[in-house]
Amino acid sequence: MTHSMRRPIVIAMMDGFGPDCIEKSDMPALKAMAHEGDLKTVSSCMPSVTNVNNASICTGEWPAIHGITANSYFDRATRQEHYMNDGEMLLAPTLFERAQRHGIRSALLTSKGKTVSLLGRGAEIAVAAEHPGPEWVAALGPAPDIYSGEINHWLWRAALLVLRDRPNIDLVYCHTTDYVMHMCDPEGELSQVHLREMDKLFDQLLNEQPDVTLCLTADHGMSYKRRCYDLNKHMPEHGCPIYFAMSAERDPYIKHHRSFGGTAYLWLNRPEDLERAVNVLRATDGVEGVYGRREAAEVFRLHPDRIGDMVVTGDADTVFGPMDSAYEDLPSAYRNHGSRHELAVPLLAYGPRVDLSVWDGCTHNLDLIRLLRLE
Secondary structure, X not given: OOHHHOOOEEEEEOOOOOHHHHHOOOOHHHHHHHHHOEEEEEEOOOOEOHHHHHHHHHHOOOHHHHOOOOOEEEEOOOOEEEEOOOHHHOOOOOXXXXXXXXXXXXXXXXXXXXXXXXXOOOOOEEEEOOOOOHHHXXXXXXXXXXXXXXXXXXXXXXXXXXHHHOOOEEEEEEEOOOHHHHXXXXXXXHHHHHHHHHHHHHHHHHHHOOOOEEEEEXXXXXXXXXXXXXXXXXXXXXXXXXXXEEEOOOOOOHHHHOOOEOEEEEEOOOHHHHHHHHHHHHOOOOEEEEEEHHHHHHHHOOOHHHOOOEEEEEOOOEEEOOOOOOEEEOOOOOEEOEOHHHOEEEEEEEOOOEOHHXXXXXXXXXXXXXXXXXO
């Protein structure tokens, strides 16, 4: 296959990229692809956090099948929280492994190091801009800080380099970081500058790879939040001691969100404490949903062995996480995700290797794989 005959597939997993990012930004290249292809709003998976949805998009499966139910998990035997970044925890084949079966070589490019260890199985190239190797630094210069928008631009330049210099790679999966989305809304100058530069890189992709297929989606949107509860303190203060509570958002990137999130998993001391815990939580301002393990697994299609005895979700204003106090009023600029209120995400399909016969049935970000012709 010569360079001029290539029909590469590029998947853009835009972290924190809600539909409002497209609506309120000047992104002519992306909007041209949407006009020539197809664009709609779909739902992400609960909890609306990165690892859950990145795994869903990369496997085409629900969390009940692939097993990734949060950014972290809790080992009750040791009472330790661990990041859910180990690929051995992923119970379904990745897109890269599927591509291998069709003779397609692939690359995973990500801003966040955790994505390589979680999803890298089957990828011929796997690189994180957070910790690039010397060959990438020699080619593109040092990567910007993980707490920046510029690291996403470096990442996409790396993707363009792969497509340009590695003609044997015909599938590239790019996962950005949502730092900018946490820091300001889509109308803010930081976001506008970030997305304008992203759009220039999309335009460069179209110019350099005119037969490219690009599918774009996101793991979650973003909302302003105004209150946080530490359930490990809140519950005993209201007469219901618990074993442990953990934010599903907990990951290494605390500058983004302070480990708070709109969904929490809660472990009880005793099964008979369930009714009392439910009553306390339902009386808590800002708590939107309270579910037992089995109900949560069914409602949200979660793996029942990898969640708490209870699942708690916040309303549009509320998150949960570890603090020095049981409650905190959050700063007016605080933005986060993890609840039902950040589920809306875009799904964009453009190019010759898109199977539009299944488009109407695509309702979630994990349906992206169904759109790809890998033959």
